[in-house]
């Protein structure tokens with residue numbers, strides 16, 4: 001009996017506020033399965049969990065790391081691996097227009113260490129977040145795409161508005177150095193056109209959506225070397241056009257003439273490798289996203305080369 005009570009308590013904790021059911025009711029269901037139908041306790045537990053998942057319209061993965069108790073409290077800048085269940089105290093810095101019906105809200109959360117993107121799913125039916133307000137978020141899960149970290153609010157997430165003004169830190173980083181490499185996946189690329197995907201296609205295929213009609217884009221994944229450290233920098237279309245003087249239309253023509261997209265990256269290497277740049281932007285994982293790029297005339301003082309503008 002005690003055993004079933006323990007199972008019932010644990011199941012109850014896992015579902016937290018998601019379903020309105022008491023420990024006693026759960027224990028009763030377990031008891032029926034075990035004592036009337038002679039189902040082994042572990043199997044009964046799985047079966048009861050499944051039926052509650054169905055009731056709540058949840059997936060098993062929504063249960064996450066044990067239902068929200070004992071998650072690590074993390075700052076925006078501390079998020080450095082995917083699929084971690086964490087708690088955060090943040091301010092809603094910016095809300096963007098969702099590009100898909102599956103997304104209820106998308107935007108930026110911030111705290112004193114910086115900002116991080118968040119996505120809130122429509123099916124999770126959570127409270128609306130308001131721009132400028134601060135919240136305690138429990139049981140959010142981290143995600144990573146191309147070195148950029150984000151958090152997802154899911155059905156098990158609890159949102160508590162708090163009366164606190166959070167000063168949001170500037171997480172921009174400035175790096176000066178020579179552009180020593182332009183990595184593969186740079187130049188004229190094609191992205192998946194599916195809603196909210198934008199993955200870079202490999203041989204016309206998206207990892208998620210298979211063969212698709214891609215949309216052309218420009219990007220450089222470059223490496224800046226300041227003499228001591230190297231920093232991987234991503235230049236988006238605008239930054240790439242500014243850096244190389246090659247516009248998207250021109251890049252498409254070059255590729256068409258050569259019947260080969262790789263000529264674009266080659267031309268970009270020719271124009272930029274070995275030159276010195278000062279690049280400022282937010283960091284996502286190991287990447288610096290170029291927001292502002294300045295061409296420098298020559299080698300920079302290595303003492304001054306790496307300026308961390310993170311506010312503590």
Ligand SMILES: [Zn+2]
Pocket residue numbers: 192193194197198199206207208209210
């Ligand atoms: Zn896709």
